[in-house]
Amino acid sequence: MDDDTYCAAPGPSAPGPDVPADEGGPFAECVLCRKPTEYPESVKGAPLCPVCAWQEAGRNACSG
Numbered sequence: 001m002d003d004d005t006y007c008a009a010p011g012p013s014a015p016g017p018d019v020p021a022d023e024g025g026p027f028a029e030c031v032l033c034r035k036p037t038e039y040p041e042s043v044k045g046a047p048l049c050p051v052c053a054w055q056e057a058g059r060n061a062c063s064g
């Protein structure tokens with residue numbers, strides 16, 4: 001199989017109008033303190049900023 005067109009795979013499509021970059025895009029707000037987290041707005045669930053995430057982790061570890 002030496003079909004030249006085989007390698008002509010479609011390149012990455014053009015970026016959409018509002019596709020955020022990996023860094024610097026709009027970040028989801030922390031559900032506790034409303035500060036921007038390191039997660040994108042499209043993140044599912046309840047994003048926590050590093051501070052709240054750390055506090056929640058400590059709380060879960062110490063409770064009970």
Ligand SMILES: [Zn+2]
Nearest residue numbers: 030033049052
């Ligand atoms: Zn927070």
